[in-house]
Amino acid sequence: MGVVADRRTVGHPGVGRVLVVIPTYNEADNVDRIVTRVREAAPAVDVLVADDNSPDGTGAIADGLAGADPQVHVLHRPGKEGLGAAYLAGFAWARQRGYDAVVEMDADGSHAPEDLPALLDAARDADMVIGSRWTRGARVLNWPLRRLLLSRAGNLYARLALGVPVSDATGGYRVYRAAALDAIDLASVRSQGYAFQVELSRLAHRAGVRMVEVPITFAEREHGDSKMSPLIVAEALWRITTWGLRDRRAAARRPDALARWP
Ligand SMILES: Nc1nc2c(ncn2[C@@H]2O[C@H](COP(=O)(O)OP(=O)(O)OP(=O)(O)O)[C@@H](O)[C@H]2O)c(=O)[nH]1
Numbered sequence: 001m002g003v004v005a006d007r008r009t010v011g012h013p014g015v016g017r018v019l020v021v022i023p024t025y026n027e028a029d030n031v032d033r034i035v036t037r038v039r040e041a042a043p044a045v046d047v048l049v050a051d052d053n054s055p056d057g058t059g060a061i062a063d064g065l066a067g068a069d070p071q072v073h074v075l076h077r078p079g080k081e082g083l084g085a086a087y088l089a090g091f092a093w094a095r096q097r098g099y100d101a102v103v104e105m106d107a108d109g110s111h112a113p114e115d116l117p118a119l120l121d122a123a124r125d126a127d128m129v130i131g132s133r134w135t136r137g138a139r140v141l142n143w144p145l146r147r148l149l150l151s152r153a154g155n156l157y158a159r160l161a162l163g164v165p166v167s168d169a170t171g172g173y174r175v176y177r178a179a180a181l182d183a184i185d186l187a188s189v190r191s192q193g194y195a196f197q198v199e200l201s202r203l204a205h206r207a208g209v210r211m212v213e214v215p216i217t218f219a220e221r222e223h224g225d226s227k228m229s230p231l232i233v234a235e236a237l238w239r240i241t242t243w244g245l246r247d248r249r250a251a252a253r254r255p256d257a258l259a260r261w262p
């Protein structure tokens with residue numbers, strides 16, 4: 001008991017108390033597995049499952065895990081509102097309880113909990129850490145060519161349109177320290193799908209948040225169904241284009257516009 005309490009207070013050395021937020025929608029085959037892996041890989045961090053009232057009973061399974069482990073919590077949300085809304089609710093939950101850092105992680109096993117200690121170590125010298133599929137040392141396992149190309153093209157477009165200096169702006173395995181969340185105007189965020197990750201990358205970059213990327217091993221989901229849809233891709237394309245045009249118009253209005261033009 002004493003040891004557990006100490007770990008909870010201490011969290012990750014040099015970072016503080018950490019909450020891993022795992023959004024879920026119909027992840028009944030995955031939620032137990034992922035929570036168990038996180039607890040084993042990083043015993044000092046707490047977990048919050050943010051479930052959108054999944055019809056397959058994911059929320060009830062998460063309740064069972066929370067009942068058996070005081071470091072596991074569940075946020076029940078009334079219905080499916082997208083990844084972005086679930087994360088924003090998770091961030092608010094963390095801040096109300098004084099966590100020093102929040103981690104984003106998918107439930108489907110694509111983001112290996114075993115990589116989490118390395119991400120948290122990197123957060124000692126940065127306010128935002130992106131677990132990257134596209135930096136040296138990263139690995140992407142079992143992804144079909146179609147998904148590889150979509151991710152590479154999406155990242156290239158995001159970098160060109162927005163100037164965000166990261167190789168994986170769409171990636172969803174991240175650490176935000178409280179300073180990063182304070183610097184970003186979260187109330188202005190509207191994105192739901194992948195666009196959410198790009199929007200937060202853009203806002204963090206504009207706010208001067210210290211970002212680093214750490215290579216991860218990313219694996220295709222083995223159980224359950226993807227929530228990726230043409231609508232989610234269309235949202236990202238539309239929003240990135242709109243932000244890019246807005247940034248260029250704003251840059252052009254500044255007196256030293258010509259010197260700044262990329
Ligand atoms: N709470 C909540 N979670 C969601 C929602 N949509 C997706 N998620 C979760 O967000 C994470 C990522 O979704 P995935 O379906 O794995 O999307 P993806 O990783 O782009 O797609 P795959 O590569 O096919 O797995 C998973 O943990 C999902 O359960 C939602 O509307 N609400």
Ligand SMILES: [Mg+2]
Nearest residue numbers: 106108110221
């Ligand atoms: Mg996935």
